Amino acid sequence: MTDTTTLTNYDSAVTKQVPVTILTGFLGSGKTTLLNYILTQKHGHRIAVIENEFGEVDVDSDLVLTSDEEIYQMTNGCICCVVDVRTDLVRILQKLLSQSEKFDHILVETSGLADPTPVAATFFMDNDVARQVSLDGVVTLVDAVHIESHLDDPKLQGMDNQAVDQIVAADRIIINKTDLVDAATVTALAERIRKINEGAQILRSSHAQVDLTAILGIGGFSSSSPVIADPHFLDEHEHVCDDACGHDHDHGDPHGHVDHGHMHDPSVASVSLVFDRPFDRQKLSDYLHALVAEHGDDIFRMKGIIEIEGASKRYVLQGVHRILELKAADAWETGARSSKFVFIGRNLDRDELRSALQECIDSAIVTI
Secondary structure, eight states, X not given: OOOOOOOGGGGOSSOXXXXXXXXXXXXXSSHHHHHHHHHHSOOOOOEEEEXXXXXXXXXXXXXXXXXXXXXXXXXXXXXXXXXXHHHHHHHHHHHHHTSSSOOSEEEEEOOTTOOHHHHHHGGGTOHHHHHHEXXXXXXXXXXXXXXXXXXXXXXXXXXXXXXXXXXXXXXXXEEEOGGGSOHHHHHXXXXXXXXXXXXXXXXXXXXTOOOXXXXXXXXXXXXXXXXXXXXXXXXXXXXXXXXXXXXXXXXXXXXXXXXXXXXXXXXXXXXXXXXXXXXXXXXXXXXXXXXXXXXXXXXXXXXXXXXXXXXSEEEEEEEETTEEXXXXXXXXXXXXXXXXXXXXXXXXXXXXXXXXXXXHHHHHHHTO
């Protein structure tokens, strides 16, 4: 599916501001796949991408296919909840906007654990940025296979459910991976999503391929929006991230009221690992499949860029719960190679994961 239609709102004479789209969705919903799709289509527009990684190792920028677009990567926390990172977002936007060759659109891909609403508020906090950009919309992807287990997560009682937040905040909702479920499941899921967010347009996709005119240039936000215009909007969303980001959870608004409604799930953490030697492909595949078979319920997301012994191409790892894919991608660039893994979920044992993965390297060395 190739979309060559001009994104009509880009050419509007009504505004000269650069439109910004926030791309969000729970872990493994297909955000990077959609991002790749957008960046590789022949739409004729110059697009800047700001990515936010949950975990200290940058994997997502390696997963994005080569294109002419510029990618700005932030790895020090969820955009939605760490003030320093929101400041970083403003700084990066200022850097983008100062360039002589202007961008037609800016995409902000949030962490899978981010509430996009306070991210949207960023564009109304800094006057200089606000004058130069306009928030075009929030696009939320949902995984047709796994989303309901996250919406109904019993461990989140009394806490904020990011999967719900992401749907509530959306202007467009894409039910992705429809090829992996039957039509009745998709219909029922769409009905459930409609009860959570009555106003958003719901799209369906396989491999995150959608009509780009339906998600970009939609004009979903304006300064008169009742949510954005609320003077207490920022107070209510000045919350902190989970323990994995290393920040305190005690917080409140300027009036001294503690906001319990936006505590992130403190049991969710990330483990990021880097290895500088190649892996035995079969040993690695066997281990990862055994890992998700036993612990798939706790592993929300798994991703990586991996060097395989004897292979000239990078291998890309993508996993969501018990669905796992390890396949060859593009050729390595010249220079030093390293393998990067990111695991996001509950009950993750860093030492155990490192040790098990190290055995897959040692096996490759032994068999040479």
